[in-house]
Amino acid sequence: MSNGQPHRRNVAKRSLRPSVGDGRAGQRSVWAAAFSFLKEWGGIGTVIIAIFYTFPLDLLDRVINAQEREREAVDAALESARRSLADMAALRAEKASRLQQSTDARYQNEINGAYDIRMYNLIYTKKDEFRKFSDKLRSSELYMVGGSLSLIGEVGEAQYYYDKAIDAAIDEERSGTLITIYREKGNSLFADSPFRDVEKARKSYLTALELLAKDEYSYSVNLYVANLSELVAGEILYGDWDCGMSKKGYVNALFEMVGANNSVLNGYYQMFNSVNAPARSSAGCNYEIPIHPKLQ
Numbered sequence: 001m002s003n004g005q006p007h008r009r010n011v012a013k014r015s016l017r018p019s020v021g022d023g024r025a026g027q028r029s030v031w032a033a034a035f036s037f038l039k040e041w042g043g044i045g046t047v048i049i050a051i052f053y054t055f056p057l058d059l060l061d062r063v064i065n066a067q068e069r070e071r072e073a074v075d076a077a078l079e080s081a082r083r084s085l086a087d088m089a090a091l092r093a094e095k096a097s098r099l100q101q102s103t104d105a106r107y108q109n110e111i112n113g114a115y116d117i118r119m120y121n122l123i124y125t126k127k128d129e130f131r132k133f134s135d136k137l138r139s140s141e142l143y144m145v146g147g148s149l150s151l152i153g154e155v156g157e158a159q160y161y162y163d164k165a166i167d168a169a170i171d172e173e174r175s176g177t178l179i180t181i182y183r184e185k186g187n188s189l190f191a192d193s194p195f196r197d198v199e200k201a202r203k204s205y206l207t208a209l210e211l212l213a214k215d216e217y218s219y220s221v222n223l224y225v226a227n228l229s230e231l232v233a234g235e236i237l238y239g240d241w242d243c244g245m246s247k248k249g250y251v252n253a254l255f256e257m258v259g260a261n262n263s264v265l266n267g268y269y270q271m272f273n274s275v276n277a278p279a280r281s282s283a284g285c286n287y288e289i290p291i292h293p294k295l296q
Helices: 005-016 020-054 057-099 105-125 127-132 139-151 155-172 175-190 198-213 220-237 241-258 266-273
Strands: none
Touching (some): 105 139, 139 155, 139 175
């Protein structure tokens, strides 16, 4: 078998072995590609590193410090607004105390005028701050602004704060505060002003009464009667006269049931029975009054 076939088998075997030269060539191509990448992007990397090391860190500090100073300024302004609200609450309490000292009409007018001027000056000094921080104020603070605006005759603007206070009280789950806000909102809308809205006033009082009817605390009975007396008085004076007069006897019966002479209701009882208005044609009540379970 000297015709060369074994030689061909050896050639075939050698052709199946991996070529060392090919492997080295592949490694060289990988390193060449890596070197090419570094060569191409190395300059950009150097620039980035240079920017990083030469970045003006004092500028970054100034930015951070400016943001911190801005936060501190906002906190200080908010605290200032809250101090003004505390002063306003003190003025309202002082005014109420002074008014109880005498029923003389001239004295009452002088006290109202003196305190209204002081509250007017205070609230208008901080008016922009109250509006600016209205989303940061608590429900009790918001209705304090609304109530104070109503007391000085700014009934229209007061509605913004009453509505914000209602939303805040719902979020805070403060049912007692919510009742007070609805009551004050209704009272402001019954008042003699260009913004009087009997329908909205009625709705606010009815919402307050509905919440009180679900309230299990013992004092809710007194508040229920007081709020109902204000609603009926508002109907007699400014709303549906027939509706108000048809409920007057019922309210007086509730006063007697609860105790008209107790310290909470005595003033409401006296005020309610002093309400008088000439008869006028009206449609009568078109709504049901929520009933407190303890007064059934």
